Amino acid sequence: MKWLVSVCCLVPLLVLASAAGKQVGRPLRDRRHIDETLRLATDEPSAEFSAAMKKLLNIYHTAIKPMETAYKYNEMRQHQVSDGEITSKPMVLFLGPWSVGKSSMINYLLGLHSSTQELYTGAEPTTSEYTVVMHGDKFRSVEGIVMAADSSRSFSSLEKFGQGFLEKLVGIEMPHKLLERVSFVDTPGIIENRKQQERGYPYNEVCQWFIDRADLIFLVFDPTKLDVGGELEMLFKQMKGRESQIRIILNKADNLERQDLMRVYGALFWSMAPLINVTEPPRVYVSSFWPQDYAADTSRDLFMREEISLLEDLNEVIENQLENKIAFIRQHAIRVRIHALLVDRYLHTYNERLGWFSDPYEVTHDIVSDPDKYYIFKSILAKTNISKFDLPDKEAYQDFFGVNTLSAFKQLSQHCSWSGGCLLEKIEKAITEELPALLSSVGGSSAGPAKAAAAAAAPPAPPPLPGTCEGPGCEEKPKNRWRKQ
Template identity: 85%
Template sequence: MHGERFRTIEGIVMAADSSRSFSPLEKFGQGFLERLVGIEMPHKLLERVTFVDTPGIIENRKQQERGYPYNDVCQWFIDRADLIFLVFDPTKLDVGGELEMLFRQMKGRESQIRLILNKADSLSTQDLMRVYGALFWSMAPLVNVTEPPRVYVSSFWPQDYAPDTSRELFMKEEISLLEDLNQVIENQIENKIAFIRQHAIRVRIHALLVDRYLQTYYDRLGWFGDPCEVFQDIVNDPDKYYIFKSILAKTNVSKFDLPAKEAYQDFFGVNPISNFKQLSQLCGWTDGCLLEKIEKAISHELPALLSSITKSSEVPASAKTAPAPPPPLPGTCEGPECGEKPKNRWRKQ
């Protein structure tokens, strides 16, 4: 994180400080807070972004050996992340249960995922091509999207690249990664609004489906029928009762946004049907209906908010000035005062 000076902060202090946003982490227990460490340093980039480094994937050990609920903690940070980097070592491309669980947790956030193939200068060009292909092969079953995530190939550490490697490629990849990060920072507010709208659409679809299950249940429930058997039949075979087709027919819902039918078998197995009311019962004379409010937000309010932010960020052509020249690349030096190029790409020796 950004700070006026370089210092480390213990997790228990971060969680106890009300001025920070880490107090909810206390719910994961003191065992986790003892392992959490924050680092502050004065850096321009950190004024606009905070980096979270999670522990590496453990495929041959049990979760309990970490001493805290690893997946739950990761989910907390995933829900608040604008960009997710998955860093791979070229010698460790194993895909196991823990990595598969993380990808399940990131479902719906595939556009935020970036893959990093680190330590690329430790391989020859031919071996690097093989590892690159193997990484895609391993990730394909986990990232269930048409367009795979962007992969950055380089050696992300302060030392100079190993000799006789693709130095120019690695440097371009690092610059591309920084440009990607900067683009996310610039569009942070717009991305938040778009994500809220995306989440609102899913909430609306879920509410419509649950309401349809309830309506079908009450329609099929007779005087002498067993309520459990009636509802179980509906959940097990929703197509027989046109549960999902009725949603597509009556509302502007895309069939590609509908969740899997099996998901509602699990959902109603945990949440009894008696916990829910029909949407028609959630309308008031003064407050209106909840469904109408969320539809208004999806169709009008959130797009209008996004449009207003986009317009406010535009600069008139007459007010535009020539852009400042970009800073020199890390490890490069410009001007007559520059001598021999330092070994460290990020700072002079």
């Protein structure tokens, strides 16, 4: 496979070299389709969105967080959920080799070309930092140490990666309609021919932190950088389980003739398909995401349809932000509940095995080192409606109880009070009743007379964009609850 990738890259390299001069003097592309596809003309979040987010925070603080605290779940998962993370905007993560156009793509989406706010780009490796582009009242740069210290943001847990990483983290704030709805993260490029380079911080762990919190992952390539090395393979392993959020992009496509583009597309497709562990082949978007107009004698209509399709994916993430947050908190609550049930079972077994003359350390070590001997995990599956695929690794509890004394915890039956109720009952009610009800309330929409009258009074819609779908066979896209209707 690697020889196929290498052969397919030879012709594009020559074509790109000759096409480099063609970019100079190209007219700028019309960007109206970006604003229209992402619907950036509207302003504030709706009252429904604000009320649902407030209710979600209340459920988390009253039903989930007390269980987290009681059983030290954050030390187990190392994924602390804060108010800033719950209320944060969707995050779009840009990954890929160096100089494939990640920063240029952000500049293009935000219209920063030839402005003072433009992210620096170049043919050489230019991005050595993790750059978070987010909304602010004015343009300013925020140092990583400030971002991590601000509890209102969702980056406070990045402090665990040390000062060496925080020096490589920078935030850029600017007023922009798109940034009111989403944040972009530009990452250092993958350099496969320097696998052992010293970055000064745990690169894979940092990438995992952003991957875990990303709502959409743009994996960007260009025709000259299709090789798959150790660093990229590791990233795909880290993205396991998040295949639905990955969008593979073949950038700078208008620099190739159609025949060369077909060869490069095939090489990229077959090199990526084995790395994505899904039955369906990965979707590859082919276009050129930069401000210049497409090169002459290229597949302009195809590139525009591909670009609009990718923008619709981004818009869907914005529209489903609230539903995704509720689903994320419910999944988090399920994991917290499983952790509490397991600790309770460990503690129950410990109390049964501990005798008058027993050594507490030896009893704990015996139970933690071989939980199957005491049917700890099997008993959880037998007595509760928990899937075996949701159970954490047994080795993780060896580390957990190596730091936290087993006898220091209380059993679930002891976490009850007359006024506050029981922690287990609260979190189970949140999982089975409150969060599904909240999801249903924001998911269902009925078109009443007021909405119909507003639609009738609205100005006529603009003509359809190239590559969009209209007519009887096309379904109406859901309204964005983020926006005030």
